[in-house]
Amino acid sequence: MEFSFVQLMDLPNEILMIILKKLDNVDVLYSLMDVNTRLNQIVHDSIFTTKITLMKPIDQTLIQPDLLLDRFCSQILPKIHHKIKWLKLESASMEHILLAGDYPNLCQLDIFIMHKKPVIHFSGKKSNFHSFNHPIIKKDINLYYIVNGIL
Template sequence: MKYSCVELNDLPDEILLIIFKKLNNLEVLYSFQGFNERFNKIIHDSMFTSRLSFPQLSFKKCIKKFSSDIILNRFCSQILLTIRTKIKCLDLESESMRNILDAADYPNLYALGLYNIEEETAK
């Protein structure tokens, strides 16, 4: 039996979309943003960018607070700026709300979900 070496970049766009749809869209954006021009085009599809749910960001569950701050900073300083016009819905929690809302203008945002937030903070 012969073994062949197939890399992720060798797969057709259709297969990559099938794979990426099975993953959390925030993780896809974080992991592949800036990887190459082709991947940027694929991950900027509306299926990954129209609704972002930060309370479900699984990175926070498995890494230290310091690392999650680095991830949030990258989202705010790089990723959100490139997809801000495609975002239609944001789900936020009090811990990251200010950073994400201050990171960019979201001209097409029509829904905002707030989770784990004090009433006074929401006001």
């Protein structure tokens, strides 16, 4: 019986898309953007660029999450900012991320505020600011308060 060695780039685009859809959009963009022309075309698809979640993992398994954010803000977001419709981010990195692009099609911005202990008591876990007037946002801004990893 002979074994054949198949590499990722040997697969057709349709199969690559099926595989990549199973992964987190940020991981796909971070790992494959600018690797080569073919992968670049695939990762620029709206499946990967419409909804972006840029938050540090709670378990901090990433060795250098700040390096990921820096690369996203300097190299990736400037290339895809016009495609992003929904952006989820932490309040600590909000300014860095929002200044990385214009986001003309952004419809929803979710901001997560992390605290180690309760600072203020709220009646609900989610607040909508529909009256917020800024050219970056066309629809909703949602604030989520996370205390000790609990929403």
